[in-house]
Amino acid sequence: MTRPSVLLIDDEPQFVTLLERALGEHFTVMTASDGLDGYALLCQHHPDVVLLDVMMPMLDGWTVLRKIRSNRALSDLNVIVVTGLGPEAAQHEAGRLGVTHILHKPVLPSQIIKAVQEVLARH
Numbered sequence: 001m002t003r004p005s006v007l008l009i010d011d012e013p014q015f016v017t018l019l020e021r022a023l024g025e026h027f028t029v030m031t032a033s034d035g036l037d038g039y040a041l042l043c044q045h046h047p048d049v050v051l052l053d054v055m056m057p058m059l060d061g062w063t064v065l066r067k068i069r070s071n072r073a074l075s076d077l078n079v080i081v082v083t084g085l086g087p088e089a090a091q092h093e094a095g096r097l098g099v100t101h102i103l104h105k106p107v108l109p110s111q112i113i114k115a116v117q118e119v120l121a122r123h
Contacts, residue, residue, distance in 0.1 A: 003028045004120050005045065009038030009064065010053040010082070015105075019051070022109035027116065035059030039067055042074065049100075049116050054083040065097045078119045082107060 005028040010016050016031050023029045030045060032038035036058040042050060050068070054061035061081060068074045079098075084105040101115050 004049065004116075005030065005047040006049045006051060006116060007032065007038065007042050007045070007047040008051045009033075009035060009041075009056070009061070010051070011056045012053070019109055019112060022113060023116070026113060035061060035064040039064050042068070042077070043071070046074070046077075049078045049080060049119055051080050051082050051112065051116070054081060054085055062097065065099070069098055078123055080112075080115055080119060082112065 003026070006023055007030045008016060008019055008023070009032045010019075011033050013033070016033065020029050020031055030041055030047065032041050035056050038050075038052070039059065052061045052064060061083070065079060065081075068077055068079060078100045080101040080103060081099045082103045082105060086104075100119050103112060103115060
């Protein structure tokens with residue numbers, strides 16, 4: 001049985017390293033440090049879940065999410081936004097763009113693992 005795949009797109013190296021280790025115990029993990037590389041990876045690999053930061057260089061998370069939702073092959077992809085934006089700032093855009101789940105930093109790896117497991121169980 002193959003493990004579910006998770007693509008983590010975030011520009012904070014320490015956060016990525018921490019999550020890559022924690023998530024790697026449960027899932028196949030791919031990472032990208034910016035939205036441009038992340039979008040290319042997800043087009044190539046079609047992961048089960050994307051963990052997406054909002055504030056990143058090159059291509060911000062909202063732009064990546066708009067590209068996902070407008071791409072017929074990716075439009076139903078499970079996207080969990082993990083952001084440092086305050087709840088009010090993120091909630092409106094997240095709802096408008098069909099975010100599967102939203103988590104606000106700081107967040108524990110165990111909370112992220114639980115969110116991914118819940119999303120996978122629903123879909």
